[in-house]
Amino acid sequence: MTAVQPKPTSVGETFDSLSPATDEVVGTYPIHTAEDVKAAVERARVAAEWWAGLGFAGRAERLKGWKGVLTRRLPQLCQVVRDETGKPIADAQLESVLAIEHIAWAGKHARKVLGKQKRSAGLLMSNQAATVEYQPLGVVGVIGPWNYPVFTPLGSIAYALAAGNAVVFKPSEYTPGVGKWLVDAFAEIVPEQPVLQLVTGFGETGAALVSSGVDKIAFTGSTATGKRIMASAAETLTPVVIEAGGKDPVLVDADADLDAAADATVWGAFSNSGQTCIGVERVYVHEKVHDEFVAKVVEKSKDVRAGSDEAAQYGPVTMPSQLAVIRRHIQDALARGGKAVLGGEDAVGDRYAQPTVLVDVPEESEAVTEETFGPTVTIAKVRDMDEAVERANSTKYGLGSTVFSKSRGVELAEKLRTGMTAINAPLSFAGIASLPFGGVGDSGFGRIHGPEGLREFARTKAIARQRFTAPLTLTSFSRKESTDALVAKLVTILHGKR
Known part of the structure; x- marks a missing residue:
């Protein structure tokens, strides 16, 4: 079901990008070697000086032009995303629109966030003028994922560019066409220098980028791969920002709007075939409303269907190997006494996985402890929200979370050990460009988006001047x-x- 992945041992080797819905070849791309990557980084060094020299206003104008191209050609971009991921056009449009918002925010706010700022020198040093500014790092390497091939990598790329850096972008081998489309669109607006370059290939190409001498690596992907990248980057003291996996919880209090909570759970768990790092995987519901909530989730899920036709709500599982993980987690949950009130083992096919809702699943089950990355969700009954918070926090992950409560939303959100929490709406923090995005624990560290995302790709420079x-x-x-x-x-x- 996947293309053969040849070793990048000779110049001119290529690989095919396949449609996960049909196995049709939708594009052929080069496997860039370590030498190719090194050459790209060297070109980026020159480009970075030129790009930084444009200043905030010059870069903002170019970024404005880039987002204009993306907006005007949105249908074309969405089709490329659908071809390589199988997701519906509407979902491709949603992630692309959010990405455009982030490009706009980064370009508009870079000067305010990164420009020179005065600081108090204090009484003992009152003869000094103290300032802080944020200078470009130089060249940033971005390694992007396949599940949201527009939104996620641009959360790093746009902010790195706005901060004055050149970028070498290695997209997932499953979505190289999306990466090429984005880079080509940028080159139309910035033809003078290779400020944003593309390298394609498999793990070897990504590893070459990590060890190429870039000034920072921004990675999105699995926790296991993130650890390997950190180990490699440590050899050259290359800093990294890691956005890894999640096992994101939803808390539903007794006073919650159950229809809204159920709708958010269904969309958060099953959209994009569950292949969402901040997607809903666990739900903890107050015992007073548990049964009613489960019934609403099942009812809202009945008409949700995976497929490649226009009426399908989500597409295929992009990585064929992930189907085995989804099936194993369901089997383990059922073997430990859990019940499938919708779906089950038979919901997982050879290309698509239909929705599965699991209840009474023990907390030590894989479906509760490990990232499933598929269209499944576990729903557990709790005596109160204190127990819900305790269970939600009993995980090695800590990326996103959601709370549904009319009276205690903020209180509960502040108690959750996650980088982000939405209250009474699903995943809203991802669409707010001014909010930082990132996790704790095995979900990674560092932040993209917002002021923190801009500063992530800048070096802090302190200056004291005697007056x-x-x-x-x-x-x-x-x-x-x-x-x-x-x-x-x-x-x-x-x-x-x-």
């Missing part, structure tokens, strides 16, 4: 004992109060 000679000379061997005594007295007055 006039200080009456007390502290940093000199010629200072007098009386100066030390005066400083000690001054510090005591300022900071010695009980």
Whole structure:
């Protein structure tokens, strides 16, 4: 079901990108070698100086032009996404529109977030003028995923570009065509220098990018791969931002809007065939409304169907190997006493996985502890929201989360050990460009999006400038004992109060 993955041992080797719905070849792309990647990074070094020299206003204008191209050619971009992922056009459009919003935000706000800022020098150093600015890192390597091949990588690429860096982008081997489309569109607006370059291939190409001497790596993918990237990057002290997996929970309180919570659960669990790092995988429901909630979820799920036709709500499982993981998690849950109130083992085919809703699943089951990355969801009954928070936090992951509660939404959200929480709406934090995106624990570290995302791709530069000679000379061997005594007295007055 997948193309043969040849080793990149000779110049000119290629690989095919296949439609996961039909196995049809939708494109052929080069396998870039370590030498190819190194050459791309060297070109990016020159391009980075030119790009940084444009300043915030110049870069903002180019980014504005890029998002204009994406917007005007949105149907074309969505078709490329559908060809390589199998997802419905509407879902391809949703992720593309969100990505366009992020390009716009990054370009517009880069100067305000990264420009020179004054800081207080304090009383002892009052003769100094203190400033902080954020300078470009240089060249950023971005390794993108296949599940959201527009939205996710552009969350790093757009912010890295807005901060003044050149970018070398390695898309997933499952979606190289989407990556090429985005890079080609950028080149139309920025033809002067290779500010955004594409390298394609498999794991070897990604590994070459990590060890190529880039100034930072932004990676989205599995926790296991993220650990390998960190280990490799450590050899050259290359900093990384890792956005890895999740096992994201939903909490449903007794006073929740059950229709809204059920609808959010169904969409969050099954959209994109469940292949969403911030998708819904676990739900903890107050015992007073558990049965009613489960009934609503099942009812709303009955008409949700995977397929490649226009009426299907979501498409195939992109990675064939993932079907075995989905099937194993369902089997394990059922073997441990769980029940499938919708779907089950038979819901997993050789290309598509239909919705599965599991209840009474023990917390130690794989379906609860490990990322399934498929259209399944577990629903558990809890005595109160304190138990719900405890169970939700009992995981090695900590990416996204959602709370449905009319009276305690903010309180519960603040208790969840996740990087992001939505209250009374599904995954809303991902669409708000000013909010940082990222996780804790095995979900990774660092942030993309928002001011934090811009600063993630900049180096902090502190500058102290003497405005006039200080009456007390502290940093000199010629200072007098009386100066030390005066400083000690001054510090005591300022900071010695009980």
